[in-house]
Amino acid sequence: MIRFEHITKTYRKKSADVSALDDVSLEIATGEFVSVRGSSGSGKTTLLLTTAGMLRPSSGRVLMGDRELYAIPQHERATIRSHEIGFVFQMFHLVPYLNVLDNVLLAGTGKSSRDEAIRLLDGLGMAGRAGHHPAELSAGECQRTALARAFLNSPKLILADEPTGNLDPENATVVMEQLKAYQKLGGTVIVATHSERMDEVADRVVHLDHGRLQTMNAGD
Template identity: 35%
Template sequence: MSIKFKNVTKEYKTGTNSFYALKNVSFKANEGEIVAILGPSGSGKSTLLNILGEIDRATDGEIMFGDLNVSKLSDKELTKYRRNNVGFVFQFYNLIPNLTAFENIEVAAELTKSPLKIEEVLEAVGMLQNKNKFPQQLSGGEQQRISIARAIIKNPKLLLCDEPTGALDYNTSKEVLELLDKINKMYGTTIFIVTHNTSIASMCHRIIKLRSGQITDVKLNKERISPKEVEW
């Protein structure tokens, strides 16, 4: 499904003061794209991602997910929207420590009516041989692979990644980027990646730049390269 933001604003009020995390943000992303969201700290990147996933609600504006106006959904309808359409990947994995890799994914699979097969997803992320290990028995890169597997087990149309390589070293970061690219091609998943690393944008189809809660640039990447070629 395509994603469209039209004049999306997020305002926070404290007493008589107000702060705009996003202000009149508009863009469109096509189905099956990998989109980079770039900008300095405090630019509104994570707020934009949270509103995309409807973890947070916009103060004003319109958000379209295909033909669905997400902005008008009730809280109950939003829960169903997130459950069926959105997967999240975070910087610090957020795996349940007392569950195995398989069980962490299984918990997410139970949230949706038509999950992918757990073994299929484990194989796709290169972790089938580690399915019975607990998170503390896995490296950071391996934990992030399980985190990605947990997010895609629902076969979401939209995968939202908040600094997915932020806690990883260079080589492991490259492996995770290659995995995200593989997931995009294998399942046709639309992927948004929030990152401080501007080099990652070179592997993305579309690049959105933010500053002080406003978009400064949106462009299609006509010279997209493979994750293996990304250098920083």
């Protein structure tokens, strides 16, 4: 489904160049659950943003199927993000003046519906919080809201950036189970994380260290 060919992303900081990704080549199959592990600053978030068509690499190619993401017009990449990719941000990025249900519906593209949003919230144990605003929610509830928003359009690909990083063990387990359930329905899941817990549900673990791909381990 996704192929990275010699991806490099370099940032200019003061008088030095910093490589967030350094010659990364990787293939991810349709329906696979991949955990991208590494410490803070290892390049995990950069890899996700590049996969989503949000961050152009300095060199190399990103292919989704037979489409080279950064060789097509920006509006086509935006359409792919809207219809085929669900992104779960580490800091949730919920709109503070909208309630939970309306935050989820922000991801709607026309094929989604209010009923579907309510169904997703119910499955995540959030139906009773649909009318509440983000400031009234716990971190776990905010993350489950963000998950429902990402799932709304039944995208082919879910990208999740540290989805359990701010959560207690119980809520982290809920998020992991929901991501695994989405994979079982046919979705592809890529999670950036520093936690070993995601290895429990991932098919494969990819390690990044200072932007370089180190090892790839088969999951259980």
